[in-house]
Amino acid sequence: MMEIKNIHAKIGENEILKGLNLTLEKGKVHAIMGPNGAGKSTLSKAVVGHYDVEVTGGEILYKGKNILEMAPEERALEGIFLSFQNPVEVPGVNNAYFLRTAFNAKERREGKPETNAAQFLKLMRMHIERLGMKPDMISRNLNEGFSGGEKKRNEILQMEVLQPDVILLDEIDSGLDIDALKAVSEGINRMKNGERTFLVITHYSRILDYIDPDYVHVLQEGRIVKTGGPELVKLLEAEGYQAIAGDA
Amino acid sequence: MMAPVTLDLVRTQPQHPLYARLASLGIPGNKTEQYRHFAIKPLLARDYALRTVTEHTPETGSRLVIENGSVTEIPAGVSVTYVSPFEADAAHYDALYCLSHLLSPAVICLEAASDVFFGLHHVFNEAQALLPYRICLSVLPEKRVEVFETFETKGSGESLLLYGIDADVQPHATLRWVRNESGTASETALVGTHRFDVKANGALELKTFDFGTARALHLYKIDLGEYGWCDAGHLLMAGGEARRGNVVRINHDKPYAKSVQDARTILKQTATGIFDGLIRVGEKARYASARQNSKAVLLDRNAYMYAKPQLEIYTDELEASHGATIGQLDEDALFYLRSRGIPEAEARKMLVLAFADALIESIGEGVLAERIRADFEAAYFTD
Numbered sequence: 001m002m003e004i005k006n007i008h009a010k011i012g013e014n015e016i017l018k019g020l021n022l023t024l025e026k027g028k029v030h031a032i033m034g035p036n037g038a039g040k041s042t043l044s045k046a047v048v049g050h051y052d053v054e055v056t057g058g059e060i061l062y063k064g065k066n067i068l069e070m071a072p073e074e075r076a077l078e079g080i081f082l083s084f085q086n087p088v089e090v091p092g093v094n095n096a097y098f099l100r101t102a103f104n105a106k107e108r109r110e111g112k113p114e115t116n117a118a119q120f121l122k123l124m125r126m127h128i129e130r131l132g133m134k135p136d137m138i139s140r141n142l143n144e145g146f147s148g149g150e151k152k153r154n155e156i157l158q159m160e161v162l163q164p165d166v167i168l169l170d171e172i173d174s175g176l177d178i179d180a181l182k183a184v185s186e187g188i189n190r191m192k193n194g195e196r197t198f199l200v201i202t203h204y205s206r207i208l209d210y211i212d213p214d215y216v217h218v219l220q221e222g223r224i225v226k227t228g229g230p231e232l233v234k235l236l237e238a239e240g241y242q243a244i245a246g247d248a
Numbered sequence: 249m250m251a252p253v254t255l256d257l258v259r260t261q262p263q264h265p266l267y268a269r270l271a272s273l274g275i276p277g278n279k280t281e282q283y284r285h286f287a288i289k290p291l292l293a294r295d296y297a298l299r300t301v302t303e304h305t306p307e308t309g310s311r312l313v314i315e316n317g318s319v320t321e322i323p324a325g326v327s328v329t330y331v332s333p334f335e336a337d338a339a340h341y342d343a344l345y346c347l348s349h350l351l352s353p354a355v356i357c358l359e360a361a362s363d364v365f366f367g368l369h370h371v372f373n374e375a376q377a378l379l380p381y382r383i384c385l386s387v388l389p390e391k392r393v394e395v396f397e398t399f400e401t402k403g404s405g406e407s408l409l410l411y412g413i414d415a416d417v418q419p420h421a422t423l424r425w426v427r428n429e430s431g432t433a434s435e436t437a438l439v440g441t442h443r444f445d446v447k448a449n450g451a452l453e454l455k456t457f458d459f460g461t462a463r464a465l466h467l468y469k470i471d472l473g474e475y476g477w478c479d480a481g482h483l484l485m486a487g488g489e490a491r492r493g494n495v496v497r498i499n500h501d502k503p504y505a506k507s508v509q510d511a512r513t514i515l516k517q518t519a520t521g522i523f524d525g526l527i528r529v530g531e532k533a534r535y536a537s538a539r540q541n542s543k544a545v546l547l548d549r550n551a552y553m554y555a556k557p558q559l560e561i562y563t564d565e566l567e568a569s570h571g572a573t574i575g576q577l578d579e580d581a582l583f584y585l586r587s588r589g590i591p592e593a594e595a596r597k598m599l600v601l602a603f604a605d606a607l608i609e610s611i612g613e614g615v616l617a618e619r620i621r622a623d624f625e626a627a628y629f630t631d
């Protein structure tokens with residue numbers, strides 16, 4: 001579904017990704033684990049075209065195209081979604097208005113008529129209730145004054161409304177209490193349909209207990225150094241990344 | 249045609265208290281602090297035909313209309329008289345305030361006997377003209393007056409509108425003044441010099457929305473009495489080669505007065521925005537509360553913002569703050585919106601509107617806010 005080939009990328013003058021290769025299979029859940037500074041977030045930013053990251057080599061093939069040549073919004077409209085580690089606060093932009101604008105951009109792309117405000121609010125309320133979010137999330141400004149948990153739930157809300165095909169979750173579990181982690185994980189599991197692909201970036205195994213990855217990849221020093229099944233998580237927990245480094 | 253704007257225009261009134269003040273301040277030039285970034289000198293050096301206010305018998309209508317300095321329509325509930333001589337503020341800091349009074353011996357004075365809301369519409373359609381006129385408004389004790397001020401300029405190329413408001417907000421009265429300055433043609437320059445005198449327990453809400461394209465500067469002097477209150481908000485959006493802005497002096501000379509000032513500016517192309525604000529808290533103004541903030545967003549590399557927020561404090565017992573920020577649109581916010589499939593142009597518009605809406609919302613939702621929002625969007629999309 002998505003093939004990341006020999007990607008080199010830098011932030012400022014620091015080369016972070018150093019020839020990374022990764023194939024994301026359709027309908028599968030891929031988890032990426034790795035120590036701090038390994039390049040996990042840089043990888044997710046490179047996929048969605050973040051301005052911080054300069055890709056200096058390689059390609060990312062998706063639906064037969066190299067998405068590195070596309071603007072961020074084009075990538076999103078092709079079905080790529082990143083749940084941000086630290087979602088930005090956008091004062092003055094209403095949450096519902098923002099999400100309806102994004103939803104209608106997708107509808108337009110698919111040749112469908114735009115959804116009016118009343119129809120959209122109904123849809124949004126349904127998702128908000130399912131995620132256990134407060135109803136006032138509709139009228140509040142985008143992420144403004146949200147707690148860490150509310151921000152993460154809001155990311156899942158966007159994911160559920162926009163129904164993307166490839167979902168990158170960058171430390172979706174960080175800063176979540178047990179209840180929030182459960183609600184977020186349930187949201188992710190609802191999105192699994194055998195067609196949709198997930199790339200879950202995490203430091204910890206606890207979210208993987210809820211969303212059952214098919215593959216676990218270890219990213220170290222800008223490269224994938226090991227790929228395995230869920231059993232790899234247990235090995236990492238027991239022996240740490242150094243053991244994998246020894247293998248590589 | 250007359251000569252350029254110099255003291256010679258008013259030298260025949262040496263006995264007038266404002267003449268002495270004007271003579272001491274001098275005709276402003278490029279080094280005059282409040283005009284430093286406005287380029288006033290070439291404006292005053294032009295040859296103009298001087299127009300003076302003529303007294304008409306106005307028709308009764310739905311709003312107050314002042315056409316080339318003459319009142320042509322008055323709304324119900326408002327009486328209009330021409331007052332001469334008018335007792336202007338001889339301590340005003342601005343020379344053009346004095347000059348515009350000296351050039352407008354008959355001041356258009358408005359009085360409302362009861363609570364009233366009315367539109368004030370300026371029409372200006374003469375080319376190469378210098379049009380000075382003054383408006384005076386007195387809000388009687390415990391009354392509330394709301395004014396929605398608009399402009400219409402057509403065929404007024406290379407003209408200079410030199411007008412201003414002298415408003416007297418009496419004890420326990422409220423004046424709400426909302427200005428929508430979006431109809432000014434690109435070739436018309438405007439200098440507005442104003443004085444608001446807010447008496448004890450009086451309240452002034454001054455909200456200005458300026459989306460013009462030429463040169464315009466408003467200079468305010470606001471005096472607050474005991475427990476006086478002032479909420480001033482200025483939203484400026486300018487593009488092209490516009491030079492526009494606000495110079496505001498708020499004086500707390502009595503105790504317990506409160507002032508809040510919020511200026512937001514969005515600049516495109518090579519436009520220059522000006523916010524020169526001073527809140528002065530005198531030694532008798534104990535327990536004052538004064539807050540001032542200026543935020544500017546530059547949408548293009550060559551846009552320029554001149555922000556000068558100032559507090560001048562002569563008492564220890566007060567709360568006061570001020571600040572100014574100048575920057576571009578938040579790149580992280582822009583990226584976030586784009587990462588959800590929103591095209592860049594639309595994402596930019598959303599962020600700019602959000603920035604502006606903080607002030608538009610402050611006048612409450614309704615027809616006025618909708619009109620201002622529509623004018624803002626139209627100005628945003630004008631190259």
